[in-house]
Amino acid sequence: MTTEVTGAGSASSPHPGSSGQAPEQRSRGGRRGDAEQVRRTREVSTGFIVSRIAVLGIVAALLIYALPPLIQTEAWTALGVVGVVTALVAYLYLTPRHIPAKYLVPGTIFLIAFAIVPIVLTFITAFTNFGDGHRGTKDEAIRAIETSSVTQVPGSPEYYLTIAESDGKMVFLLVDPATKAVQAGTADGLSPVAGADVSLTGKVLSAAGYTVIPTAQAAERDAEIAAFSVPTAGGAVKATGLSRAFEGKADKSYDAACDCVTSPSGGRWVADEVEGYFVDAEGKHLDQGWKVDVGFANFAKALTDPTISGHFLNVLIWNFVFALSAVATTFALGMIVALALHSPRVRGTKFYRIMLILPYAMPGFAMLLIWRDMFNTDFGLISKLFGVHDWLGTPTTARLGLIVINLWMGFPYMFLVITGALQAVPRELTDAARIDGASAWAGFRRVTLPLVLVALTPLLISSFGFNFNNFNNIKLVTNGGPYAIDNSTVGATDLLISYTYRVAGFDSGVADFGFAAAISVFIFAIVATVSTVAFWRSRAQEEVYS
Amino acid sequence: MRIRTAGVIAAAGLLMLGVAACGGTNEPAATPSKDKGNGKLVLWTDPTRAPVLKPFAEAFGKENGVTVEVKEISENQQQTFITASQQGSGPDIMVGAHDWIGNMVQNGAIDPVQLTAEQKAAFHPNAIKAVTFNGQIYGAPYAMENVALIRNTELVPTAPATIEDLIKTGKELKAAKKVQEILCVPFGAAGDVYHTYPLFSAAGGSLFGTTASGDPDPSKVTVNTPESIAALEKMKALGEKGEGAIKTSIGNENGIPSFVQKKCAFLISGPWSMNDVKKAGFAYDITAVPGFAAGGQAKPFLGVQAFYVAAKGKSKVLAQEFVANYVTNKDVALALYNADPRPAALTAAADAVKSLDPNAEKFVLAGANGIPMPAIPAMGAIWGPMANAEVAVVKGGDAKTAAEAAAKTITAEINK
Numbered sequence: 001m002t003t004e005v006t007g008a009g010s011a012s013s014p015h016p017g018s019s020g021q022a023p024e025q026r027s028r029g030g031r032r033g034d035a036e037q038v039r040r041t042r043e044v045s046t047g048f049i050v051s052r053i054a055v056l057g058i059v060a061a062l063l064i065y066a067l068p069p070l071i072q073t074e075a076w077t078a079l080g081v082v083g084v085v086t087a088l089v090a091y092l093y094l095t096p097r098h099i100p101a102k103y104l105v106p107g108t109i110f111l112i113a114f115a116i117v118p119i120v121l122t123f124i125t126a127f128t129n130f131g132d133g134h135r136g137t138k139d140e141a142i143r144a145i146e147t148s149s150v151t152q153v154p155g156s157p158e159y160y161l162t163i164a165e166s167d168g169k170m171v172f173l174l175v176d177p178a179t180k181a182v183q184a185g186t187a188d189g190l191s192p193v194a195g196a197d198v199s200l201t202g203k204v205l206s207a208a209g210y211t212v213i214p215t216a217q218a219a220e221r222d223a224e225i226a227a228f229s230v231p232t233a234g235g236a237v238k239a240t241g242l243s244r245a246f247e248g249k250a251d252k253s254y255d256a257a258c259d260c261v262t263s264p265s266g267g268r269w270v271a272d273e274v275e276g277y278f279v280d281a282e283g284k285h286l287d288q289g290w291k292v293d294v295g296f297a298n299f300a301k302a303l304t305d306p307t308i309s310g311h312f313l314n315v316l317i318w319n320f321v322f323a324l325s326a327v328a329t330t331f332a333l334g335m336i337v338a339l340a341l342h343s344p345r346v347r348g349t350k351f352y353r354i355m356l357i358l359p360y361a362m363p364g365f366a367m368l369l370i371w372r373d374m375f376n377t378d379f380g381l382i383s384k385l386f387g388v389h390d391w392l393g394t395p396t397t398a399r400l401g402l403i404v405i406n407l408w409m410g411f412p413y414m415f416l417v418i419t420g421a422l423q424a425v426p427r428e429l430t431d432a433a434r435i436d437g438a439s440a441w442a443g444f445r446r447v448t449l450p451l452v453l454v455a456l457t458p459l460l461i462s463s464f465g466f467n468f469n470n471f472n473n474i475k476l477v478t479n480g481g482p483y484a485i486d487n488s489t490v491g492a493t494d495l496l497i498s499y500t501y502r503v504a505g506f507d508s509g510v511a512d513f514g515f516a517a518a519i520s521v522f523i524f525a526i527v528a529t530v531s532t533v534a535f536w537r538s539r540a541q542e543e544v545y546s
Numbered sequence: 547m548r549i550r551t552a553g554v555i556a557a558a559g560l561l562m563l564g565v566a567a568c569g570g571t572n573e574p575a576a577t578p579s580k581d582k583g584n585g586k587l588v589l590w591t592d593p594t595r596a597p598v599l600k601p602f603a604e605a606f607g608k609e610n611g612v613t614v615e616v617k618e619i620s621e622n623q624q625q626t627f628i629t630a631s632q633q634g635s636g637p638d639i640m641v642g643a644h645d646w647i648g649n650m651v652q653n654g655a656i657d658p659v660q661l662t663a664e665q666k667a668a669f670h671p672n673a674i675k676a677v678t679f680n681g682q683i684y685g686a687p688y689a690m691e692n693v694a695l696i697r698n699t700e701l702v703p704t705a706p707a708t709i710e711d712l713i714k715t716g717k718e719l720k721a722a723k724k725v726q727e728i729l730c731v732p733f734g735a736a737g738d739v740y741h742t743y744p745l746f747s748a749a750g751g752s753l754f755g756t757t758a759s760g761d762p763d764p765s766k767v768t769v770n771t772p773e774s775i776a777a778l779e780k781m782k783a784l785g786e787k788g789e790g791a792i793k794t795s796i797g798n799e800n801g802i803p804s805f806v807q808k809k810c811a812f813l814i815s816g817p818w819s820m821n822d823v824k825k826a827g828f829a830y831d832i833t834a835v836p837g838f839a840a841g842g843q844a845k846p847f848l849g850v851q852a853f854y855v856a857a858k859g860k861s862k863v864l865a866q867e868f869v870a871n872y873v874t875n876k877d878v879a880l881a882l883y884n885a886d887p888r889p890a891a892l893t894a895a896a897d898a899v900k901s902l903d904p905n906a907e908k909f910v911l912a913g914a915n916g917i918p919m920p921a922i923p924a925m926g927a928i929w930g931p932m933a934n935a936e937v938a939v940v941k942g943g944d945a946k947t948a949a950e951a952a953a954k955t956i957t958a959e960i961n962k
Binding site: 215 | 585609610611612625628632634648649651652653654657658659660662663664680681682735736793794795796799800857860861862863864865866867868869870871923926927929930931933934935937938941943944947948950951952955958959
C-alpha cells in the first residue's frame with residue numbers, strides 16, 4: 001500500500017478517517033514537507049483506497065459468512081469473538097490513528113488464530129480423555145445409547161407409512177402390509193381409520209378427515225417427523241424414512257435418580273465420571289462414552305507406562321540424531337554446491353541451479369514413496385547397485401537411508417538460502433583476506449562462514465525444528481520400522497512424532513487425542529527449549545560478528 | 547519444504563479454529579426441535595464411489611422433491627466423518643466399510659437402520675451378519691468383497707488344491723525361470739494381516755474368541771493360543787527364511803503389478819485388482835485360496851460396503867428413507883452394480899448379474915468360507931501388533947515370542 005501521493009492520485013477524495021485534513025500536496029521530485037506534518041497527515045492514492053475497501057469488504061464478508069452457522073449452533077462465545085475482531089479491524093483501518101497497530105494487527109490475528117489457539121487447545125486437550133469413544137458430552141452419549149437400543153417389538157407389523165395432517169397436527173397413517181388395515185397414529189396413540197383409499201404399494205392416497213402431505217413437503221419437515229412418535233402398548237411407532245414405520249422399544253434408558261442406564265432385561269450400568277463410561281457390576285462398560293477431565297493422567301501415563309516410557313529415551317536420542325544430521329548434512333551439501341556455483345569461473349550456473357532445485361520442486365510425498373521403493377530388498381535400485389540387503393529392515397541401514405533421503409529432499413532448500421546469503425557477503429572482504437595471505441579454506445572458515453551463519457542461524461534452527469518433527473519422511477518410508485519381534489509399539493526409526501501418532505491410535509483408526517496431545521506438549525517443550533537456547537546463542541554470535 | 551508445511555499448518559490451524567468456534571458452546575450442536583429439515587440430503591463417500599452414486603442420489607432427490615449433494619472425501623473418511631459429525635457439520639448419509647461400525651457406534655455417529663424381515667432376507671446372510679453389531683443392524687449393505695487366489699492360467703492351468711501344491715508349482719515355475727516369485731501376496735515391510743488372513747486362518751490361527759451370540763469377543767484375544775502359534779509357524783515356513791512365498795519386498799504397491807508383469811503366477815487379491823488384471827492380456831482364473839493339506843479351510847475376511855444413517859444428520863428421515871427403502875431396492879442395487887461392478891450384497895441383484903460377469907460370481911464363491919471382518923472397536927488394536935508378529939516370523943523370528951508379544955500389546959490396548 002502506498003502512502004505517497006502521486007500526481008493523479010492526489011485528485012482522489014481523502015479517506016473518511018482524515019476528513020477535514022487536506023492530503024498534503026507535493027510535486028514530483030519536490031522537497032519533502034515538514035517532517036512533523038508528514039507524520040501526522042496520511043496521504044492517499046486511489047490504489048490505497050481501493051485496496052483498503054477491498055480488505056474491509058473481505059473482513060465484513062467473512063463476518064456475514066460466519067454469522068448464520070454460529071447463530072444456528074448457538075455458539076455465542078465464538079460469535080462474540082468474531083464480532084469483536086471484525087469491529088476492531090474495521091475501526092483500526094477507518095481511523096487515521098494507531099499507525100503501528102495497522103501493521104501489527106493482521107500478523108497478530110494470524111499468530112493468535114494459527115499458532116496460539118492450536119497450542120492452547122492442545123494443552124487443554126492433554127488434560128482430557130478426548131478420543132474415540134469419548135468425543136461428546138454425557139447427554140450425547142446417553143442419547144446414543146438409548147437410540148442404539150431401540151429394537152422392533154417382536155411380532156409387531158412392519159407398517160407402510162403415509163404422513164398426513166389433521167387439524168394442523170401431524171398424523172402417521174399406518175397400513176398393515178398383511179391386513180391392509182389403516183390406522184392413524186397421533187401423539188395420543190393409534191386409532192382405526194375407515195374408508196381410506198390405499199395404493200398397491202401401501203401408500204394412503206386419501207382418507208376422510210386427513211390431509212395427506214405430499215412427499216416433497218414431508219421431506220421439508222424432516223426434523224418434525226424424526227421427533228414424532230406414536231405411543232403404543234408395547235413401545236412407540238417411529239418412522240423409518242418417509243414410507244415405512246415400525247413399532248420399536250428402547251431396551252436401555254437413562255435414570256437420572258441413580259445416574260445410571262438400566263435395561264428391562266436386568267442390566268444396570270452406573271456412570272463413572274472418572275472413566276467417562278457407564279459401567280456394570282462386572283466392570284464392563286457400554287460402548288458409548290463421554291469426554292471427562294482426567295487431570296495429569298495422560299502425562300503420568302507417558303512417563304510411567306513401561307511400554308511407553310521405556311522407549312521414550314531411545315526415541316528421543318534417535319530423534320536428536322536425525323534432526324541434527326538432517327540439518328548438518330543438508331547444510332554441508334547445500335554449502336558446497338552453493339560455493340561451487342558462486343565461483344565466477346563456473347559457467348551455466350542458471351542451468352545447474354534449475355537442476356539442483358528440482359528435488360525441491362517435485363512433490364515430496366511421491367518422492368518419498370519412490371525412495372522407499374528404491375530401497376526395496378528384492379526389486380529396488382539400491383539393492384541392484386549395492387547387492388541385495390534388507391535395507392529398510394535393518395536398523396542401521398534404515399536410519400542411514402532416512403538421512404540420505406532427507407539429504408536429497410532437503411539440500412536444495414539449503415542451497416537456495418546459502419546462495420542468497422553468499423551474494424550478500426561483500427567480495428572485498430574475501431579479497432582482503434586473500435591479499436592478507438589467507439588460504440581459501442581459512443578465508444571461508446574465518447570470513448565467509450561466520451557472515452553467512454549470522455544470516456542463516458534462524459533458518460538452521462527452524463530447519464532443526466522441522467526435521468525434529470519430520471513426520472512425512474518416517475511415515476512414508478519406514479513407518480517407524482523395523483520393529484523388534486517383541487515390540488510393535490516403537491520401531492528403530494521412530495521419531496517422537498511418528499511414535500505419538502502410533503501410540504495415540506491414529507494408525508489403527510481408534511484415536512486417543514488426549515494422550516496424543518500430552519505427548520505433543522512434551523515435544524513442544526523440547527523443541528521450544530532447543531530453539532530458545534539456540535536463538536539466545538545466535539544473538540551472542542551476532543553481537544560478535546556484526 | 548518449509549513452504550509445503552506452511553500449507554499443512556495453515557490447514558490444521560483452520561481446522562483447530564473450527565473446533566474452537568464450536569467449542570464455545572456446551573449445548574449439543576443439533577437438538578432435533580431446533581433443527582430444520584431443509585429438504586436437503588448430504589451424502590459422503592470416497593472419490594471412486596462418488597461419481598457412481600451421484601446419479602442414484604439425484605434420482606432419489608427427484609423422486610422425493612429434495613436436493614441431494616454427493617460429496618467426496620478423499621482420505622481418512624471414517625475419522626473425517628466422525629469428527630465432522632461431532633461438530634455438527636457432517637453428512638446425513640455415510641458410505642463405507644462395515645468394520646468402521648464399532649468405532650462409529652461408540653462415538654454415537656450412526657443410528658441403527660430398521661430393516662423389515664423381508665428386506666433382511668433379500669441380502670446375502672454374510673452381508674447382514676457383517677453390518678450387525680451388538681444385535682442391531684447399522685447399515686444397508688450394497689457390495690461385498692474378499693480376497694481370492696488369482697492365477698495366470700497360461701502358466702498354471704489347474705487350480706492348486708492345497709497351499710503345498712501352490713508352493714510346489716510356484717517353485718517349479720521359478721526354477722524354470724518362467725516367474726521370479728512363487729506367490730504374490732501383498733505383505734510389505736509393515737506386514738499385512740488382511741491379505742494373509744486366508745493363510746493364517748487355514749493354518750488354524752484366529753484373532754478373537756466368540757461370544758455366546760457368535761460375535762467376536764474382545765475379552766478373548768486368541769493370537770497366542772497354541773493353534774495361532776502353530777499358524778505363525780506355518781507362515782514362518784512360507785516366509786523369507788523358508789519357502790520364500792511371503793516376502794516383505796512384495797507389498798500393496800508392487801503386488802498386483804508383479805502379477806500383471808508375470809513375475810509371479812499366483813496373486814492373492816480382491817475385486818479391486820480386476821481392472822489391472824484384465825488389462826494384462828493373459829488368461830486368468832479366480833478361485834478360493836486353498837487350505838493346507840493337513841488343516842482347515844482358508845477363511846478370507848469379508849468386507850461389506852454399506853450406507854449408514856448419520857446420528858447427527860440434519861435430514862434423518864430422508865436419510866432413513868434413502869438407506870432403508872431406496873438402496874435396498876433390487877433395481878437400484880442392480881443399477882449400482884452396473885455402474886460399479888462389485889459383488890452385490892442383495893442376492894437378487896447378485897443372481898441377476900451372475901451370467902454377465904463371471905468374475906464377480908467367482909469372488910463370491912471364493913468368499914464362501916469367509917468371515918466378516920470383526921467390526922468391534924477392539925479390531926483397531928489388532929492390526930499393528932499382529933502385522934508386526936507376522937513380519938517377525940516371515941523374517942525368521944520365533945513364532946511363540948512374536949505371538950506372546952502381540953497378545954500382550956493387544957490386550958493392553960483393549961483394556962486401556
